[in-house]
Structure formats: structure tokens, C-alpha cells
Amino acid sequence: MRTAAVVGSGLIGTSVGLALSRRGVRVHVMDADESAARVAAARGAGVCGRPPEPVDLAVLAVPPARIAQVLAEQQHQKLARAYTDVASVKSATAQAVARSAPHRPSYVGGHPMAGSQCSGPLAAGADLFQGRAWVLTPGTETSRAALNRVLAAVALCGAVPVVMEPQAHDRAVALVSHAPHLVAVLMAARLTGAPRESLALAGQGLRDVIRIAGGDRALWSDIVTSNAPALAEVLGELAKDLEALTRALRELEVHGPGTDSAREAIAQLLFRGRTGWECVHEPEHTSGQVTLSIPLTDRLGEVDRLVSAARESGIGTDSIRLRWSQTSSRLSACLATAPLAAPDVRRRLTDNGWQVSVEPATPSL
């Protein structure tokens, strides 16, 4: 991979240019809006304008709905030996490409799982893809040469390639990206026209839930429209849960807090929500962990000092329990830690004057 072209110098295109240029690839930045290409070039994403001869790889970072047309045009003009795109929806793109691309073996669908609330070349960064998944959706006609060029570019961007079927990709992003976006939008839409007095009570929770609702509307309209079937399925299931929830709430409204079935429905939903949350947030599993026990005196500030010391060893307050013993009238702290980390944590705490004993490991379930 020595030369590349980036068509479209928005957030993603400019970031690809920055990442590849940093690794020594000669990148040509092209954009229908010359000003945008100039800005990307000024940031170091490459040189402005069409390359004099075909490059190794062209990355089409134009809006999803335009991919097939731009691919056809550039293949006709022999821009590159291989092509990929960065569209968030892959089945629709694959179908459009199948209808119009002059040369399908040189094209590999792609979707880097990275982004930002801000758009445009100024928000771009060479590190945008570092450690992130980058989905590739090669078809049966895709040549191995084209796939390898794209894999090389993904590696140069520091991303982790994940090969998937277009339909599986679309179902996955409907679930983990597009539905969350619309859920944020649905919640944010409730705030329009709310009394100022109510909005003044908003805290970080609401801000986090609706943060992504501030994103680029034209882009999202395009994404939502292109991924309609997969999205309709996820949101249809969500609507069923919502309907059951509002039914339970209305039941409580009419019959008061004594309605067991309504309470049970709400408890079940909260439980499933927590389970889903754990799928992504991966809380520390306490089974199989080692417990370090530390006796405490009643000295003020001692607990806070221990919490700080634990945090320095990577142990959060979630992994600390304090116990009061009725028999000895003493307080002690229990720190849960991974078996491999335990000796190091213990040594650090002992060095700082804490008296640490190791409790038997909880058996792994």
C-alpha cells in the first residue's frame, strides 16, 4: 500500500487520510467541495486533487446514498486498483453496487465503527479508528487482491477488521448503533416545549441518554432510511416492551401501588435492562476473584485514604465492601481483585502501611 485516494473529506474521509499519511502512504484527497478538500489537505490528510495514475486503494467516504454512483464513476475513470466505502448500511449499498458497478471484484464494502458527534474535517483525527472494529463485507465476486489491500489499509489505521455478511452487519448496527440513535431522538423529542422549570432539573443521566440525538440530521436520515428493515425489527420489539410498560403504569395509576402483576412487569423490565447493560459494560465478575481483607480503625479519613489507595491499584468503589463486626466492634474493608493482580495490589497496600490478609478465593461458577 503506497498510494491511496480518499473521495469525500468529511470526518471519516479526512481521518482515513490522516491515518494513512502518517504511516507513509501518499494520499490524494478529493471532494466535490474544493474548500473541504483544501481543509483536509491543510490538516495533513494528503495532497489535494485527483492522482495522475491509478492508486492502490480508493476509500469512498461520501454519503451512503451516493456510494454506488461514485464507485461507478471512479471505476470508469480508473481511479484505483481496489475500492472500499465507509457507509453505515451495507445491504442497500451492496445491492446498488451490484446493479451499477462496472467491475465488482475490485470493490469491498466497509464500515469503520468510529465516529464523533462533530462532523467535518476539523473534527477528524489520525487516531479515530485506533482499536475500533472495522467491518468488511466482501462478496463472492470480490478478488483476494482487493480484500488484502483493504485489510492493509484497515491495519494502517490501527483498526480491527471484522468480516461479516452485509445483512448480519445491518442487523448488528441496527441494534447497537441506529436504534440507540433513534431512542435518543425519541427521548429528546419529548423535551420540546417542556417548561423551563422542568428542564432546569435535568442532570447528567438525561444528557447522556440524548447526547447522540444532536448528530448530523442529513446523514442520519440517510442511514435510517437505508436500514429500514433491520431497524423496524429492533424498534418493533422495543415498542412491545414499551406497550407492556405503559400498560403496567396505567394499571398502577388506576389501582394504586398494590397491583402485583404491574409491579412484576416493571421489575422484569428493569432486570432485563440490567442484563442488557451488562452485555456491553461488562462489570467485574466477582466469582473467581480474590478478596483482600483490611482491618480499619475509627480514625477519620481512613476509609477515604483506603479508597484512594485501592483506586491507584485499579480497584473501584464497586469492588470494595465494608463490614462491621458486631462481635469485635470493628470495621473492615474487603477488596475484590483478579487473582493475577492480587499479589501486586497487596504489596502496594502493605507498602503504604495497610494490614492486608488474603481470604480464600470464591469458587468460579
Place this chain on the structure above:
Amino acid sequence: MRTAAVVGSGLIGTSVGLALSRRGVRVHVMDADESAARVAAARGAGVCGRPPEPVDLAVLAVPPARIAQVLAEQQHQKLARAYTDVASVKSATAQAVARSAPHRPSYVGGHPMAGSQCSGPLAAGADLFQGRAWVLTPGTETSRAALNRVLAAVALCGAVPVVMEPQAHDRAVALVSHAPHLVAVLMAARLTGAPRESLALAGQGLRDVIRIAGGDRALWSDIVTSNAPALAEVLGELAKDLEALTRALRELEVHGPGTDSAREAIAQLLFRGRTGWECVHEPEHTSGQVTLSIPLTDRLGEVDRLVSAARESGIGTDSIRLRWSQTSSRLSACLATAPLAAPDVRRRLTDNGWQVSVEPATPSL
């Protein structure tokens, strides 16, 4: 305010104890679970156990459903001269208190708008309420003396008191706190049983949307149940939007991307979401702002240096536009800034070697 009692030493109770103790109030920490009270005391929230004589104020930081009962018990035992609680739902509490409290003038309903994903005394902090709203819902029987004691405690905690009717409070928190929580839960619930391959594509957007779904389930079950009427209204409206959205998606699924009415429905929803997002995130208003214009050369890294310099003056990338002039073949940057800040920003940039000119102010709309 010289003495106080905190009943219930969880996150909120311990934080109140820490905040009041820091300001010189003698705080007594009480909890049915002695271990929890000991931990709170060890952190500096006060002394453990019941005060020998009535204190100036008792803060009841027990679960919402237990407030009325605990208030009645403590008033019988003359724990304090005034009482408040910290429950997230106020109408139900007010009704329960009206039924059972021996002495209503000394009670003022309260709800500090602060919290944390973590619970318990270890997650508490004296600064938890700093600058946050603290709703008070005095009734017609509430004595001025009791209200003033609670106002003093709120001030000592660094919070901003907001007096509201219980029903208005409940509608407000249904919108800005409880509905967002359930929306996060509904989205998180969709993730249970999802293929690992799909979850691997999850990014920060999803994590933010569902972050609060990891919260204390027992507490939230209680909150949701107590605020059912107000919540049913907010979620009922949200369900209507969701229904229209899924209808539009299914229409696109059947008829393809050409369905204007479906596209329009989606665009409208995204627009309303953005408008709601602005209610809370308050983006900088560009009308009435001053534009600073800075010519750029083609030197690599120049744009990045300007962006850094602008950031140091509090100007984010959202407020920077780059323009390419076809006639002069030159790139220039436009920074939008508030009129009052403009001279200072200009001076700083000029001091750093940038050539800055001021463009005429955009008239306020």
C-alpha cells in the same frame, strides 16, 4: 443550624452528612443497618446513633416507600424540630405523610437533583449537591421555621433550592429523569441475547444511551411505581412517536426509499430530536456573534495549531469554519465568538502571531 440527624446512610444520606459536617454541623447518622451507619461515620458523615436530644433538622434518606412511616415514628420520638426527605417522587409521599404524620407543620418534602450510578456510603461525597437543584415542596401547613431550617441545610450543601408543587415536580422528573431511565432500560433490554459478534460493534453512543440502565433496580422499581401517572403520560407520548416511526420504516421496507411521506416523517422526528437536544445542551447561538477572520497559508499543521489556540480561548471546533477562496486561492478560518469575549480572543491570537481581522457582527434574529 447546629445539629442534624441523617436517617439512612446510603449515597444521599451519607453525602448530606459529609456536606453538613464539613460546614460545622454536628450530624448524627442513623441506619437500621448498623454497618452502613458505621461506614458513613468512618467516612466523616457524623457520629453514629440517635442524638440525646432533638436536633434542628432530620433528613430522612430512606427508600421513598418508607418515608411516611419513618417520619411518623421519628416525630413520635421527637428526633428533630424539622424534617425533610429526599425521595424522587413527591405527590405520593405528600399523600402518605398527610395520612400518617403526627405533626405536618414541621415537615417539608425535598428532592436533591443529584445522584450517582454507584450506591452506598462509599460512593458518597460532600460535593455531590454542589450547584445542583434541590427541590422543596412545602405544603400549606408547613411552618416557616421548618422551611427555613431546610433552606439553611440546602445552602450548606451548596445546592440551589427550587420550590415547586409536588405534582409539578413529579411531572418534571418523569420527563427529565424517570422516562430517560426507562428509555435507557428499554434499549438495554434489546441487547439481551444479541450475538456476541453484534455486541462487538458497540461504541460510545450505545454506552451513553444505556449507561443509567445499570442503576439500583430496587430503588428504580420503587420510583417508577410511585410516579406511574406522570410517567405513563410521557411514555404514552413517546410511544406515539415510536409507532409513527416504525410505520414509516415498514413503509420504506415495502415500497423502497422512494416513499416521500415516510422520509418526511423520519426527517421531522430527527428535527424534533435535535430541537429537544438543544433544550438541554444549549449550543452556542451564532446569531449576534462576532466573526474573527484569519488568513491561512498552506503550511502543514497550521490548522491544527489554530484549532488548539482557539480551544485555549474557549472556542470549540463547532465555532470554526474554514473557507477556500477560488479567486485568491487562499484558505482562511472564521471563528465565531461572543461579542464580549471577542477582544480578548483576538488579542491572544494576535499575541501568538496570527493575523486576525474582525468581520461585521451578524445581526441578532
